Amino acid sequence: MKKNMNTGWLVAGAAAAGAVCCSLVRKKKEKDRDYSGYGKTVLITGASSGIGMEFADVFASNGFDVVLTARSEEKLKSIARDIEFNYPVNADVIPADLSTAEGVDILYNTVKQRGIRIDQLVNNAGTGVFGSTVDVDTDKLSELIQLNITSVTLLCRLFGADMKQRHEGRILNVASLGAFMPDPYFNVYGPSKAYELYLTEAMSGELRSSGVSMSVLCPGPVRTGLAKKLGKAESRFALTPREVAEAGFRGMQSGELIIIPNWKFHLLKDVICHLPVRCRIAFIRAWQEHLLANGPDDIFRN
């Protein structure tokens, strides 16, 4: 048992050193790369706030036309106005509730009716519910599964098929570092992100020779207010949504399959994944309890 643990730490240390070196080499290469998106259009879900809003700005600043979707129409319109003011690109808005099957239909059909060709898709919209799986409201769980799993799958299916026909395209699914580890108190959020990770990996195998590239972004905590909304304290290791969107954009354009922004999160993932499963669960449970204890008072509001 002790020998296994030592080997685990050695492997984790080597993996961390490898991750730091790869990230330095990648950064150097990226400096010279051109990610110009002139003439191309990206569809971004969950573009009304947080990481999605930053994705919209990063894509537009690289010359992409953008199609923005979320439920908050007014917020989307204001973001689209700012983008068209700041960059020589078009910004379209399609409001849709992706926690319903009709929402996915509305989005896909509106894109078709407007004659827009989607060259790249960022499945960023997502939500979480905090609390033990046996306590949280069942409607909220179903909504989460519909948004984080069903809609992501259907959008990959619909836009992926169009891209396959044209022999080009890129899809980025925004998962989480939680995809790699058990996450007590985060009920089906972690498993839904693990699903996104495996879906992306499976589709990248299927589409390997079709010219369509699949990527999945797995950030650790991000300073978007999501943690506070869920009743937790913001982690002090949290990245800014801009850092995450930029890392996602670069990774996606260079065809990376799994994108983990920041070497610290690579290290965390490698260390945690080499712990025995019960230690993993205990470690993350303790961390979540720490964040809960330091979060806003109105926790466990299901």
Ligand SMILES: NC(=O)c1ccc[n+]([C@@H]2O[C@H](COP(=O)([O-])OP(=O)(O)OC[C@H]3O[C@@H](n4cnc5c(N)ncnc54)[C@H](OP(=O)(O)O)[C@@H]3O)[C@@H](O)[C@H]2O)c1
């Ligand atoms: N923040 C983190 O610490 C963190 C860490 C790892 C991964 N992530 C992932 O990153 C992604 C973005 O999260 P964020 O932190 O930027 O959160 P956020 O600021 O709360 O943004 C979520 C976005 O999703 C949209 N959305 C929510 N429910 C929707 C629905 N039913 N239909 C359509 N759109 C909906 C929201 O817009 P409307 O409310 O206007 O619909 C908003 O634009 C999520 O997939 C999340 O799981 C976040």
